[in-house]
Structures are given as structure tokens and as C-alpha cells.
Amino acid sequence: MEQGSCALWGRDPALRGAGIPCSMGQGSRSPWGRGPVLHGARVPCSVGWGCCAPWGGDPVHHGAGACQALPAPPRAFHHDRQSQLCQLLPWTQHSPHVQLQKNTHYDLYQKKDYLQECIAAEGASYRGTRAVTEKGIPCQHWQATTPHDHRFLPSPRNGLEENYCRNPDRDKRGPWCYTMDPDVRHQSCGIKKCEDAVCMSCNGEDYRGFVDRTESGAECQRWDLQHPHNWGQGAVCPGERRYGLVGAERRALGHPCGAPAHAHPAADAVAFEQCGRRDERLQRKGRIVGGQPGNSPWTVSIRNRAGVHFCGGSLVKEQWVISTRQCFSSCDADLSGYEVQLGTLFKDPGPEDPDKQAIPIVRIVCGPSESHLVLLKLARPAVLNKRVALICLPPERYVVPAQTVCEIAGWGETGGTADGSVLNVAQLPVLSNEECNAALRGRVKESELCTAPLRVGVGACEGDYGGPLACFTHDCWVLEGVITPSRVCARTDQPALFIRTSLYVDWIHKVMKMI
Structure with missing residues (x-):
């Protein structure tokens, strides 16, 4: 999840959030990230437990005591901490006609796939907003059939929107798009893998980036959770130790807290x-x-x-x-x-x-x-x-x-x-x-x-x-x-x-x- 304290306000009246009573299970792993907030119909919810909506499947909201299908998969929901209301929303802070405003009373949870500008594995889940190829050619809209006709037409659930780079056929080279150049049918977008998009010094003890997957592609467990791995640590000093959690494996990557790293000239300096x-x-x-x-x-x-x-x-x-x-x-x-x-x-x-x-x-x-x-x-x-x-x-x-x-x-x-x-x-x-x-x-x-x-x-x-x-x-x-x-x-x-x-x-x- 990615988190922040803001509100996302839809400028277009056609953009409406569907309210749900939410209950997010403690310790659950989620593709969501806390961040800014968006507005629509609001209903009681309890953030901190696993949502009643099946995030990986068809979204639902409660009405007249029954669950009803939402028109599109949710990409975010926001939580009003004062009124304990929240709602599912079909857009993120990067969507058109959406304005981001800071507000300490709200938490916004957004799917990480829509925020990250790097990819995991071949990038089939990438939902970023890059819209040019690695050679700088603008991408053709997926709903358009000119200058290149194609079979990958958009739907509410396949992520083929606007002219953003996507990987609907799981190409090993990562996300790509049809181009606006009549002489170049399609081209890779050259989006870096997350592990290649950051640089570290020494053993990475000062790393404060946002990579959240291991080398094998497994999603990292949140540091403040003890599930699925009870790692027995409480408060951890900044820079103390970091673990890549793959199955039952734990691999220490850093120095003990306070030990001088090789990048520092002397212990007194740190x-x-x-x-x-x-x-x-x-x-x-x-x-x-x-x-x-x-x-x-x-x-x-x-x-x-x-x-x-x-x-x-x-x-x-x-x-x-x-x-x-x-x-x-x-x-x-x-x-x-x-x-x-x-x-x-x-x-x-x-x-x-x-x-x-x-x-x-x-x-x-x-x-x-x-x-x-x-x-x-x-x-x-x-x-x-x-x-x-x-x-x-x-x-x-x-x-x-x-x-x-x-x-x-x-x-x-x-x-x-x-x-x-x-x-x-x-x-x-x-x-x-x-x-x-x-x-x-x-x-x-x-x-x-x-x-x-x-x-x-x-x-x-x-x-x-x-x-x-x-x-x-x-x-x-x-x-x-x-x-x-x-x-x-x-x-x-x-x-x-x-x-x-x-x-x-x-x-x-x-x-x-x-x-």
C-alpha cells in the first residue's frame, strides 16, 4: 500500500466514488498503498482490517443489506478519520480531472500498480502513465485503430486506457504500445525494473527507496506487521537491518544499528x-x-x-x-x-x-x-x-x-x-x-x-x-x-x-x- 494525508477531488461530476462499509483484516497483504483521498458517497467503515470488497476480483458495495457490483474495479479508497467513512474510487491521483489536496483528516489508499513508475517481472500489472516509447515516439490510444489496427481493445478491467504503456500479452521486454508513427507499428517503452531503478551505496544501509519486492519478485511484508512471518522485532532503529522475505527465508542486508558503514569517514561522524x-x-x-x-x-x-x-x-x-x-x-x-x-x-x-x-x-x-x-x-x-x-x-x-x-x-x-x-x-x-x-x-x-x-x-x-x-x-x-x-x-x-x-x-x- 501507499499512504498519504490528502484528498483527491474529482473536478468532473461524472467521476463518482462508490461508498462501502470497509473492514480491512489486520496483517492482510494488500496491493493497496495509503496516500491522498478522494470524495464520493460516504458510508461507515473501519480501516485497519481486510476490506469486504474482494480487491482482486469484482468490487462490491453494500446497499439494502446486499452486495452489489460496482461498474469498475476500485483503484483507491479514502478514509475520513473523523467520521469513520470511506469509499471506493475508480481513479488515482494521476487520473485526468483529479486534484490532490493535503488534509490531515483523511487517509487515501491507492493501488501501488497505479503509482509505481517501475515494473516487477515482465510488467503485466503495470498501470503507470508513461505514454511514449523508449525512442520517444508518442503512443497510440488503445481505443483507436489508426494509424495501426489491432486486437487489444480496452475494457473496464484490462487496464488498456488512454495511450499508456501496457503489457497485455506479457511480452518479456516489458510494457509497450502501438505508436503514432505509421512506419513503426509498436515499440517497447523501456520502463526499468524496480530493482534497476534505484542505486545504493555500500550495502544499502542508507537506502530509503520504495522497492517492495525481492529479487525473485515476491512482495515484501510490511515492517509493522508480524504476518505472514513473525520476525520477532519491535521498534527498529533507522538503518539497523532490512530483510527480504521470500517464503521462510530471512536475509540480513544491513549493519547493526549504529555500526559505522564504510561510506562514513569515522565513527564520530555518525x-x-x-x-x-x-x-x-x-x-x-x-x-x-x-x-x-x-x-x-x-x-x-x-x-x-x-x-x-x-x-x-x-x-x-x-x-x-x-x-x-x-x-x-x-x-x-x-x-x-x-x-x-x-x-x-x-x-x-x-x-x-x-x-x-x-x-x-x-x-x-x-x-x-x-x-x-x-x-x-x-x-x-x-x-x-x-x-x-x-x-x-x-x-x-x-x-x-x-x-x-x-x-x-x-x-x-x-x-x-x-x-x-x-x-x-x-x-x-x-x-x-x-x-x-x-x-x-x-x-x-x-x-x-x-x-x-x-x-x-x-x-x-x-x-x-x-x-x-x-x-x-x-x-x-x-x-x-x-x-x-x-x-x-x-x-x-x-x-x-x-x-x-x-x-x-x-x-x-x-x-x-x-x-
């Missing part, structure tokens, strides 16, 4: 290029309630106009901090004069502190209402170094295994248990939601994550809110939770609740990309 890394030599002993002073280079101090610390946050991109909604009066709060401070261990660093970075906040973006998250855009990118680093985001909907020991960090109240003038760090073991529900009498939501209570009284308090619950996974620190306000600090008889970040990773990426 030590802090990736998220979730810190210099453990800076870790010290000391305390949050029951905590110890330590090094958390992605934890930021959010300050009001008077320069007073009031909440924490986590640096997820050089110009973006994530925190909690409860730290701010509203989603339209005037934050002029507010700033974040990074790179210092001190709650009130002096002006001579060489590591301190103070950056104004220029925008606040509230997340979905149930998330209680906010993203803060900074006036300029933070400078990454040994004291300022990004924390990794987890895979979408990732669940942290129970008993994973994670860290909270902040400059909040310590209740006299620690030095309140420095950044304090404490460790807490993750509790499964089943165990947490038993302890809290079923009050835990899917959007929440629990840590077990400790008899010594360790936990977050006022001033820590918005800060990270960071878990060390596959050699990376990952932002699995965000600290939220609680009635009592560091309770010894009840689990602590955090916002589960993985449920909102898609929203986080969209906001950072679009704003």
Missing part, C-alpha cells in the same frame, strides 16, 4: 546522526520521585514567558517536540515568548552553560482528542550533539512487551527524594494492559500504557508531565509513552498510566511532514 542514541558516559547517579540524575538528551524543558520550567517534552525531529495536551490552556494558546531548552542537565542553567540551546516555540498542534498529545514546532532546528539527540518513534500500534524496563525523565517535583535542580531519570517496568486492567478495575484504554508500581515509590510528578517514557529496544531508545498528569505522584499501590505513542505515530509523521 554517532548522533540517528535517533535513540546517547553517550552512556554522561550517565550519572542522582534522582524524579525516587529517581537518579542522568542523561536523557531528547528530554526538553518547556518554559513560559517568565523563563520558568512547567512541563517536559521529547525531541522527535530537529524542529519538533512532542508533549501532552494537559500542559497547555488550549490548542490555540498564544505561545509567543515560550521556548524549549535542550542540552543541559540543569533545571535553571546559567547563561554561561555552553551546552544549553534555547529555541522559541512557534506553533502548537493538538493530536486526536483521545490522544492528549501535542506537537510543538520550534522556530529553528535543534543542533544535534552529544547532549542533544532525537528519540526514535515506535512502529505504528507497537505494543511494548511486559516487563520491559523503561525510563522516565524530567525536572519535576521530587518530593525531597532527589536534587530538584537537575534532570532526574528513573526506571520503571512495563505492565501488560491485562494486568493493569485487573489492578485498575478495567479502566485502562487501548491508548494507554502502564508501568508497574514499585514499593520504593518511583514515578513522575508535576513538572515531569509531557516528558518521555523511553524504552531501550534493539540498541535504540524509543518513545513508547508520554507522561500524563496523575492525582498522586509515584503511587506504590497502583500502576502509572502513560499515553501509548505507537497509536499516534501516523498522525505524528503527517504533521511533521505537512506543517
Whole structure:
């Protein structure tokens, strides 16, 4: 699937989307990709499970309790995240008379065959828009019989539309077309195979392209799924490892996370290029309630106009901090004069502190209402170094295994248990939601994550809110939770609740990309 946060609006009134109740099975493999959105009749649906329409066969929609055939196979559907409505659509963002508009409230799923400009195998499934041959001759429309008469006439289901290159006879040379040159009947379009359309350096550890098939043509499994192959990995550091999944085979292609690639001149040059890394030599002993002073280079101090610390946050991109909604009066709060401070261990660093970075906040973006998250855009990118680093985001909907020991960090109240003038760090073991529900009498939501209570009284308090619950996974620190306000600090008889970040990773990426 290919995904984005946009809407595709059909300018031609003849272009209409057919609405369906959708339900896409979790873990299902699909030729669809998330992307922009298109509009037509809308009906309730639930995106995230396998669609009631058989994508590989005749499309259907529900009407009067029965399934009815649609006039043409769907090429896309879009999902309105607010109203939970979606619809099948017979066009994509590349179709005539269609306009693409960005919109954070929509997800568009489009068939990859209609978006890719390279081919797999002989390209029989290619549905791109190339319309000239490899020699530059314009292609003849498939419905036309001049200048060349032919037998490959278009139908709603064979993909022979406009004058686009196609391969209806599975020619080994790939997609071709009849040409507009009376002296040249047909010619190959010279479309590259996907594996030849990209280039890599070294072992490909820095590759960020879109090839999604192995050398043998097998479709790759999504990284955020454990089906059909349960590969046992959770959050994976950028560049850590990549697998080509062919049958039961797994082949590692990259370096361990953080190992210097041959393309880099020295290890120092890459030590802090990736998220979730810190210099453990800076870790010290000391305390949050029951905590110890330590090094958390992605934890930021959010300050009001008077320069007073009031909440924490986590640096997820050089110009973006994530925190909690409860730290701010509203989603339209005037934050002029507010700033974040990074790179210092001190709650009130002096002006001579060489590591301190103070950056104004220029925008606040509230997340979905149930998330209680906010993203803060900074006036300029933070400078990454040994004291300022990004924390990794987890895979979408990732669940942290129970008993994973994670860290909270902040400059909040310590209740006299620690030095309140420095950044304090404490460790807490993750509790499964089943165990947490038993302890809290079923009050835990899917959007929440629990840590077990400790008899010594360790936990977050006022001033820590918005800060990270960071878990060390596959050699990376990952932002699995965000600290939220609680009635009592560091309770010894009840689990602590955090916002589960993985449920909102898609929203986080969209906001950072679009704003």
C-alpha cells in the first residue's frame, strides 16, 4: 500500500466514488498503498482490517443489506478519520480531472500498480502513465485503430486506457504500445525494473527507496506487521537491518544499528546522526520521585514567558517536540515568548552553560482528542550533539512487551527524594494492559500504557508531565509513552498510566511532514 494525508477531488461530476462499509483484516497483504483521498458517497467503515470488497476480483458495495457490483474495479479508497467513512474510487491521483489536496483528516489508499513508475517481472500489472516509447515516439490510444489496427481493445478491467504503456500479452521486454508513427507499428517503452531503478551505496544501509519486492519478485511484508512471518522485532532503529522475505527465508542486508558503514569517514561522524542514541558516559547517579540524575538528551524543558520550567517534552525531529495536551490552556494558546531548552542537565542553567540551546516555540498542534498529545514546532532546528539527540518513534500500534524496563525523565517535583535542580531519570517496568486492567478495575484504554508500581515509590510528578517514557529496544531508545498528569505522584499501590505513542505515530509523521 501507499499512504498519504490528502484528498483527491474529482473536478468532473461524472467521476463518482462508490461508498462501502470497509473492514480491512489486520496483517492482510494488500496491493493497496495509503496516500491522498478522494470524495464520493460516504458510508461507515473501519480501516485497519481486510476490506469486504474482494480487491482482486469484482468490487462490491453494500446497499439494502446486499452486495452489489460496482461498474469498475476500485483503484483507491479514502478514509475520513473523523467520521469513520470511506469509499471506493475508480481513479488515482494521476487520473485526468483529479486534484490532490493535503488534509490531515483523511487517509487515501491507492493501488501501488497505479503509482509505481517501475515494473516487477515482465510488467503485466503495470498501470503507470508513461505514454511514449523508449525512442520517444508518442503512443497510440488503445481505443483507436489508426494509424495501426489491432486486437487489444480496452475494457473496464484490462487496464488498456488512454495511450499508456501496457503489457497485455506479457511480452518479456516489458510494457509497450502501438505508436503514432505509421512506419513503426509498436515499440517497447523501456520502463526499468524496480530493482534497476534505484542505486545504493555500500550495502544499502542508507537506502530509503520504495522497492517492495525481492529479487525473485515476491512482495515484501510490511515492517509493522508480524504476518505472514513473525520476525520477532519491535521498534527498529533507522538503518539497523532490512530483510527480504521470500517464503521462510530471512536475509540480513544491513549493519547493526549504529555500526559505522564504510561510506562514513569515522565513527564520530555518525554517532548522533540517528535517533535513540546517547553517550552512556554522561550517565550519572542522582534522582524524579525516587529517581537518579542522568542523561536523557531528547528530554526538553518547556518554559513560559517568565523563563520558568512547567512541563517536559521529547525531541522527535530537529524542529519538533512532542508533549501532552494537559500542559497547555488550549490548542490555540498564544505561545509567543515560550521556548524549549535542550542540552543541559540543569533545571535553571546559567547563561554561561555552553551546552544549553534555547529555541522559541512557534506553533502548537493538538493530536486526536483521545490522544492528549501535542506537537510543538520550534522556530529553528535543534543542533544535534552529544547532549542533544532525537528519540526514535515506535512502529505504528507497537505494543511494548511486559516487563520491559523503561525510563522516565524530567525536572519535576521530587518530593525531597532527589536534587530538584537537575534532570532526574528513573526506571520503571512495563505492565501488560491485562494486568493493569485487573489492578485498575478495567479502566485502562487501548491508548494507554502502564508501568508497574514499585514499593520504593518511583514515578513522575508535576513538572515531569509531557516528558518521555523511553524504552531501550534493539540498541535504540524509543518513545513508547508520554507522561500524563496523575492525582498522586509515584503511587506504590497502583500502576502509572502513560499515553501509548505507537497509536499516534501516523498522525505524528503527517504533521511533521505537512506543517
